[in-house]
Amino acid sequence: MNTPGLQQALAQVHQWLTTGQPQQAEHLLLQLITQYPTNTVVLTHLIGFALNKKQYASAEKYIDTLLAHPEQIIDKQQFLHLIRMFIQHNRFKAGLRLSSNVADNLKGDAEVLAARCHCAIDARALADAQAWLAQSNDVVEGSPYLMHTRANIASMQGDFDSAIRDFHLVLAKEPGNSYAAARIAKCGRVSDETLTALLDALAQGGDDEAKARIHLALGKAYSDQGDYSQAWEHAEKGNQFNKNVAKFDATVFQQQVDHIIEAFTAPRVEAIQSDNTQEHVFIVGMPRSGTTLAEQILSIVDDYYAGGETPALEYALGFTREGGAYTQSLIQGAPIDWTAACNAYNDYFAQFANFSGKLIVNKVPTNFFHVGLIKLMFPKAKIINMQRDPLDVAVSVFFETFSQYFAYTNDLKDIFFVFEQYQRLMTHWSALFKDDVLNVSYQALVSDYQAQVDNIGQFLGRQLPSADEIRGAANHVETPSLWQVRQPINTNAVKKWKRYETQLGEFVKQYS
Template sequence: MKDAAADLASIRALLQAGQFEPAINHCMELVQALPDLWEAWYLLGCACRGAGDLANAQMALRGVLQAQPDNLPALRELAQVLELMDELVAATEIYRRIYHLDPTDSFASLKRGDILSALGRSSDALACYRAVLAGDPDNLAGLLSAGHAARALGEKPAAIDNYRRACRAHPTSGTAWHSLANLKDYVFSDAELDAMEHSLAAGSEQDAAALGTLFALGSAYDQRGEFDRAWSCYRRGNRLGESLRPWSAEAFQAEVDAVIEAFPAQQLAVTSRTPPSQPSPIFIVGLPRSGSTLVEQILASHSAIEGTRELPSLPRLTRSLRSRSDPRQRYPHIVASLGPGDLELLGRDYLNACAPQLRSGRAFFTDKLPNNFLHIGFIQMLFPGAPIVHVYRNPLDCCVANLRHHFARQQNFAYSEERMAHYFNQYRRLMAHWEGLLPGRIVNVGYEQLVTDPEGEITRLLEALGVGFEESCQRFYQSGREVHTASSEQVRQPIYTSSIGIWKRYAAQLGDLQALLAR
């Protein structure tokens, strides 16, 4: 065993150094000599995960657990592997078992809650977060996650309570302050506004924690009608976000160029085929803060349409095609060589990835990920009959709404007026390309038209999608479905028009943005 101990120590050193292939080779030699040395099998699973060989990582770890069902390190490693493999339901069961074996492992309960939330099971997720808070009432992740789950369920008072507790226990947490502001209609008290100002004064405004606080403070001044002070806070937040979140205008323009080049008219013209069977996706695209959540909520109120959430399935599919070693065989250029059989398999992969989100058995489901406007051509190839709904908004209103919003992740283009305008102009260029290639195939919904003539626009939208009109779509705000986006509170009230022309509040500050959009 002395030699085995030395071998195990050597393998751990290789793992720590990120040398996964040598670690795998060493593990294989060891388990061949000592097949019942379960620590070596566990390290093999770790090494395989590090190397991206998830199938063999799972096999090694399940072998350990067959012999030692309560092996916590192996269970924790397997849970991570299953997450990476998108086997989310299985991962939740592993995290549940970990927490059962070790009730002090709050991370396992939090992770299980996060996955359940991602699967649209916020009630179950909330139970996980409350279990953590029962043992650690001031746990920041637990408080915020409980607030997010309650908000998704429409339990606004519970969401506010959790966010306030987070702010009191962690006054320097920008995420806690921003979570309150993100409720949109939450009114900050004088004491809370002072606490945010004090938090910024006491720390460095260059710290990431200040980002959420600056946007929350902007929201607080907005509520008070102090629009110049509000815009000053948003600008400070955007300057910090720009420094923390890299984004390249040149790279994005090159991406749009590549998509336009990869999808000429003839490519889309030859892909007519039988799409996969139901349930069928309805893709909702556009820009963030354009009204896409409102459109999804309206559609999800129809008896034939299941609302989901911002599904990552299509971007993951395109990323898998981008990872190929030969640049000519990467997305988007690879689409020219995809035959009907390839497209059928890719369509099945997409539907299988969406399946855990679907529980109602309805004929259609929504895939509302605004940035999927980049992939409209690919969508048309995968699902020739699938409806594509494009939600758009006044350019200045849309850009200002993004510049006032702190995004939890991605959307790095929204952290300066220059970035935002460039992104918007490229989006507009690409949408013009799709409209030229697919005349009449894209259902365009203008936010301003929708909120000023909801009955007429909702009727037109449902007719364009081929589903009958239902009165429930006009009473979308009465739906009890979970909503996980920043607009969750806004779509739980009747349609209003007060968001039209919000840019005028800051008109004196927007000369540069207007000039950039006019390019």
């Protein structure tokens, strides 16, 4: 109950928060919680304070009290704030609990439904999101955003027919929806109907990022139809639009690589490694090098959990005093307390609704940059380095939409530059960590599957599945390979660069 005294106190809390006086606000809230231990507004504020301070034990106590009666959260803005807060701080289970027990007055709200589904997707509870969408079909049919969400879920689960149908519905209502255009192109070989929809989307215009997404989708479409000249033209246009948004600094990138190589020496690593004994697996490599296939293979092995592509490593590093400056401690030989970071890493994945197993398979390709950090935190970790023909990597990357953080992907010269830096780092890591790093050729894996998985299995001390078994893997896929990885093992993507030999020009002579 919000008594006049409580209302006045909460107004004071709000004033302090909006005028930059959080300490006074928190102090008053801690007094209020003793008088009003189940008040949802007080609890919401205190959860926010505890999460921001990484005081997770306190946060969980407040969350449990709040979610004992989640139906009491009847204010839409409070509900949306809580969902955003839980997602931001990786409290996926808490978000899912709230989303699963939404108050009756909020169930028919499209914005609330979208937030619930977003939370369920992040929590890897796709079946829950599907059920909520099915229960509110009238709301979904009136919202292109919710139809897009339904299509995304279907695509992640491998139901590409349903996904394509919904993406077409979205594009019929919003012809210029670049996200739907980009996603539908990933759901299999592009049909004439989809090509027409993509061309219609392009005609709608939009900002540079939207144009880039649609041009790259058209690049994929024309490639599927065998018109490689048109495909390359659209890929080039898409990447040019992306260049308008983000710039790549090769000098800074090389300086970072130089620093990492210089900092990580065997004596320094040995001096400050943690005593953690978990044999987590990290699959690294250039983007589009076969990391999703490698993860799919391991996803159905007992005790392994397919962790996907997450910022878990960076999240865990935030629990050290040093944070991103940890290499300075490495160089100085100053000890680092890795316990909290290792616990945070494990907890990050334990928050997922489908978490199981004891060992995590982390498949962020660009962790090739962080192999040293990985081995400081988890000395027993196993590193699988997926290698692919650099020309195939370059073409595949050039045709793909990436975030602004991967600005190098917009230019062939920069892609090959980063490939060279990746090679430098992996050579260094292989020399430093020796038998804990396994190089796996994508070409060899798809052409002689059994021999390669036997090699990986020996490296990990596990019996790995047959080619037929991995097609039945139940884990959802969020990467650009979501369609390819569900097809039978094949060599269709090997030497794909030959379709664009003329456009690759001088790089063919250098890298073939």
